[in-house]
Amino acid sequence: MPPIPDAPVPDAPVPDAPVAAVPAGAASWRAGLAALAAGAPAAAVPLLQAAVAAGEGGGLAALNLGLALMQLGRLAEAVPALEAAARALPAHAEPPFRLATIAGLRGEAGRAEALFRRALACDPGHVPALAALAALDEEAGRIAAAAAGISAARALDPDEPELDVAAARLALRQGDLPETIRRAEAVLARRPAHAGAARLLAEALLREAGEEQALRALAGRAAADPAAAGWALAAAGIHAAAGRPAAALAELRAAAALAPEETEIQAALGLALADAGRGQEAEPLLRAAIAARPTDLDLRNRLATVLWKQHRLCAMLEVLEAAVADFGPQPILLMNRALALNALGEQASALEAAEAAVAHPAGGPAALMTRMSVLPYQGDAAALLAAARAVGDRLGPAAPPPARPRDPDRPLRIGLLSGGLGQHPVGWLTLAGLEALPEPEFELLAYSLKPRQDAMAARFRARCALWREVAALDDAVLAARMAADGIDILLDLGGYGDGGRPGLVPRKPAPVIVKWVGMQNASMGLDGLDWMLTDQWETPSGYERFYTERLLRLPDGYVCYAPPPAAPEVVPLPALARGHITFGCFNNLAKVTPRVLDAWARILAALPEARLVLRTHALGERATATRVRDRLARHGLPSDRVALEGGVPHQALLAAYGGIDIALDPFPYTGGLTVCEALWMGVPVVTLAGDSFCGRHALSHLSNTGLADWAAADEAAYVALAIDRARDLPGLAALRAGLRARVAASPLTDAPRFGRALSAALRRAWRNWCDTATPL
Template identity: 30%
Template sequence: MSMLNTLPSRDREALASAAACFQQGRLDDAVRLARELLARQPGLGLANKLLGSALHAQGRHAEAVVVLRLAVRQMPQDAQAHTNLGNALAAAGQPDDAIASHRTAIALQPEAATPRYNLGCTLLAQGRREEALQALWQAFEKAPTEADTARLCRELLAEIGDEQRLGAFCRLNLQHLPDDAGALAILGALLLKDAGADRAEAENLLRTALQRAPGDAATWSNLGVALQADGRVAEAVEAGRRATTLAPDWAQGHSNLAVALRDAGAWDESKTHCLRALSLDGDCVDAYYNLGCVCVDLGEHALAREAYIEAVKRAPRPGWLLQGAHACRQVLDWDGAELLEEELARQLADAPLPGGAAALSPFAFLTTPGTDAAGQLAVARQFAAQFAARPALRRPVAKAPGEEAGRRLRIGLLSADFRDHATAHLLTGVLEEIDRSAFGLVAYDHGPMAAADDAYRGRLEAAIPEWVTVAGLSDEQAAQRMLADGIDIAIDLKGWTQGYRGGILAYRPAPVQMQWLGFPGTMGAPWLDYLIADAVTIPPGAEAAYSECILRLPGCYQPNDTRREVAPTPPRAALGLPEGALVLAAFHQHYKITRATFALWLDLLRQLPTAVLWLLDAPAEARAVLEAAAVGAGVDPARLVWALRLPASEHLGRFAAADLALDVFPVNAHTTASDALWAGVPQIARCGDSFVSRVSASVVSAIGCEALVARDDDAYAALVLALAQDVPRREALRERIRAARGRAPLFDSAGFARCLEAGWRQAWARYAAGLPPAHIDAG
């Protein structure tokens, strides 16, 4: 017979009234009624359970423990009494006893969720996270529609950092609570971090989460990250702005928005949001890294270096170490660069290359001393893999081979540099010579707006009949536009360099796809069929280090513009050069000047007492590094002469005042080598084993000066010394170079265009015949 049935009706009513007061939150009344009842029925366990629970709810935990201990003695099989005692014990600072009580309750009621939930909370309060997770997960399995239990499990998994289990739990969570915004948002965010995950699923989860919880700033921010990764920059900026409006004091939201703004070309605003993030949270590591990236865009290399160093201090990730080292080299901080590169090498020796968004920058890697062509291929492939899952667009069915073979081809040129830029300086003259009856050129421009007086932009617009601005389009939208435009051969002129949009061609909008000129190495991208090169930059037999088939042009792969103006050469005194000195010009971007290269130059200066080294002007910090190195090598720093940056024609004019142009290694002079020869100055070439270290050799060979190519440092130094001491030979070289400007393949824009057209035709003929891409020798 039930204990309640033996009570007088008055006491049953009193117990019911006390319970009702407890449920209504009238705790004082519940305590009073329970005490009155116990005065009449001191052995009534139900009354003690109710009184103890009310006291616990009032915060009178020690009193609650005393009463609830009595209750469990009176009702040893009552699981709820043990659970309530466990809660009171935990609140009273007796965790071990609390855990024992919860375990007893579980044993008495093994199918109930509540005892396991309470045990999990108690264990969690003690920092026993794995045990807490086990109990809470079991509670969730018993009651999978309890949203609070699911939330605690997710939060605990996130704290533990077990993203694999967190993703699995979220999927299980959504089976039972498909509208759980927290699970939707977390699973979407996790998929963003997984290089092999379905981006569309991630976006769909995040958007669904926002339908359920439209005020969640973190979900808006993650949606922005998803859109930015998909190349949908305008949408990403909008989502990022929503996040920072909802949570203006959340540092990570500002940092994420900064990434989208950077991709949109709003560099100053991007920098502002990075700085805002750091003002809110000085340890927001992503904000330091993103600040470094946008400062590189802005040309603020000293600040970029500082930001990257702060990032790697907090999180020495491989990709960040590499970018930090490259930023150090931009300001000639060799010590910092070498320290970061050593740590990077150590990490890569212990673990595979990182993938996804954490993949190493292929450009920064190929410019790092000590890397080789095989390593550059591996890094490029890993970087390209984050775009490789993009589905190929459905193109119209190809025409029969006879119809395809000889028709006019549409060539799509993809670049951010259709303006006064080194790429345009090289390319414009050749594009002006392309046969418009046989080839229709279309520019797909994703760069900043060109200045109104940009002469190169004007010439390019005249040479390229059709222009499409894709800067505001997503990668897929840009690819769809190429498809709609009927592009036959698409050429990426940017590669993995600053401002790349390599993901556009990952959708395979054109039947034949190539890369050329912007990136001096392999892109490792399976969607690119050809790399346009020559027999010097990629000698026959070296093709295995490149993911693309090689389309070799005769002479040099690098075009030149024979319409480039050369201003008159000023007197040496006006240039800060001493009369009678041997002028060794080294007008290179500063990251190319390594410690070893500069040491070699200083050794040459020691052996050539009348020589000066003519360098592009540098910030004070970088100048101080080079001047200190000179002093350390016993060279008067006054022999380092600094050249201010000038417009292209004026720069070419003053270049002619040099006696010799020195090469850099492992990243050669590229456009600078052509500049030297166009100005009539002998260019020494230091030839290595990878594309990026063979460009100078290609350039000087194409003008018929193979004797200026050195295969190692000793040969390089010997060649400089020999020419420095042989004035007649130098003068003969200068005359030969000046004469060659009108007939050498390097400066024959029309001839280059014919060879390029022949290469395009051969590549297209293979496609039209149903054959796969293969190595091609054009010309």
């Protein structure tokens, strides 16, 4: 259950009499109540705690202590105080009402409802409890009961704007657009910066008149009342719904300038900045909004995601753990905690958090998908298949595909769904091959889940006949849009990763759906996903048992690497000048498992002069580096021989390979783009091939360049291989000198060759559908 929406919750202290009438001897009670009345809950808490301990104020001291703690967002601490107040004041409505509010914030809908009803039993005219019960009824789809509750509350307090907002929301839900607009505008007339009313007005105008007319109507209202922030807020909502985040952000900035004191507007601006990838601007706004509204779970969670995008993983965990303490183990917090722990390389704890989200009654498909984001870093192919099937079972059977002419040889419309259509692993591993598809036969249509403005994004745009920014569209709307665009084959380039849309697949927006790159780490287990684009190394014969998809094997590797045109030149083997080998791993910490650390410790123990360099963005956060350093020590890696380096721009990252002799690939989730980049920079890669798709990425790339002998079958062989190659400096130097030319001449970077293979594979998948589909 989400937090109670827009229910009026009084935050004034609850005295038993005017403050001046408090007995003179009750010093802590008097001072605590005065501090709370003055809007200083932090100062009130220790005074009210002292009052409770001294028996001053009776149950009202405990009640006001609970209220102060709630205002500070310290919900877990507030509960015992409120429970004590409820025992001391059994006929008072406020203790059960406050406990109900906390239960609602913690996602405990049944408990919240029972407590709200207890409050009403104490005081049938308790307006906030009536409004909160109506909100619960609305959330559960009991619209008639919700409307009755709001009507009863408005009869008691006709001037409360939140009740009008609730009535407007119900009218919108019932499709009564004129009533929604009337009520929302009535609220904005009294409170010109009311964000909830502005959002409802935007949605109602958009539904009633369409985008252009809605914006024109708002412009007219703004011209008549230019100081009211609500019109800009509503316009921002329309721009956001239409997929114009920049225009929405501009309107939010205008609204924030008009009403700088409105916390909700500042929060909305912070959220929009976060969505635009401007985390440094978003963070102070979100932190200020949280300080003003500490019981807003969404703000806490969104701050955590801002920190995630900045690779500040320990700071993210701190926010999430505080939120769990206050709001309880709600699925969204558990899921993000799982992602943070995984990104720190604490895979077992991450999986434990993901499993807790799965077990939660409100976990739903999102929790199952989060588990699929975490499990590849420690699970084998069988475990991944079982987890993927659980997602597929939850999402259900696929819808019928859209009708298309069953001509096996006609030109095809290929959809690309991804948030990585630019300088991103998806771009580096797919673009050259897509550009090589013959244009008369394959028309490309892009559905971008994240705006990108870089040279590679420009190349994607140049190759695509249609480009849509679709991040704001839900799965149903996006599937309908794709079907209307006439997609024949959809290439899913997101999977269960950040920004992916697994829920779109069963909606079957195209007759044929193929998984390729973009968190391509295992079977997705989804009905409606027809093929997995692969090769002989990723999925040898017999591996079909690990996939619900059919395997669409290419004759060479399954990707086509596009080397950066301005990559630095390969430098001579650094060990020749240093006198010792330097190993390196530039993968993210999620891939650095305990098994990997144990193997690396054995390698360094056998080579006392060797060094190891770990480089990834997360290591730029001091707390993360300290946490990782401690973990390395527990696995026997000497701190004086392991360097931890943060992220750098891409050109500098490539240049950093100039200091690495051999790359040590992690497992069971092996490197993909990192392997290609290391090879391009003259650095060979030692890998261990597993049985999952992600466990064989490096094997595929190495085999595709004639370096299959750098892949080991188990950990002992991995350690022995690294030691053996490190002792052959002449061999390493010779390999390094010719490695870029070798990669350039290999199928890994041969775009025309890959384009022909991809063309044949897509045509094969299409012909298979034409042969098996029911005639139109």
